[in-house]
Amino acid sequence: MLAKLEIDVPMCQGHGRCYEVAPDVLDADENGIAVLKSDEPVDVERARAIAATCPEFAILVKEVR
Numbered sequence: 001m002l003a004k005l006e007i008d009v010p011m012c013q014g015h016g017r018c019y020e021v022a023p024d025v026l027d028a029d030e031n032g033i034a035v036l037k038s039d040e041p042v043d044v045e046r047a048r049a050i051a052a053t054c055p056e057f058a059i060l061v062k063e064v065r
């Protein structure tokens with residue numbers, strides 16, 4: 001199963017954990033806020049693992065078929 005990630009921007013504090021573990025999926029803007037590199041879905045388990053790196057719960061996982 002695949003999932004899309006979504007960043008809850010107001011929740012993001014720019015810790016950078018997410019884009020350090022998944023630089024192929026996420027990047028930082030000029031303020032360190034996480035941005036998605038692509039709208040393409042990723043494996044759902046990987047999406048959950050990426051989301052779990054965020055201490056602010058700012059990464060949402062939306063399953064797609």
Ligand code: SF4
Binds near residue numbers: 013017058059
């Ligand atoms: S780990 Fe969470 S708070 Fe930190 S940059 Fe990523 S989304 Fe933002």
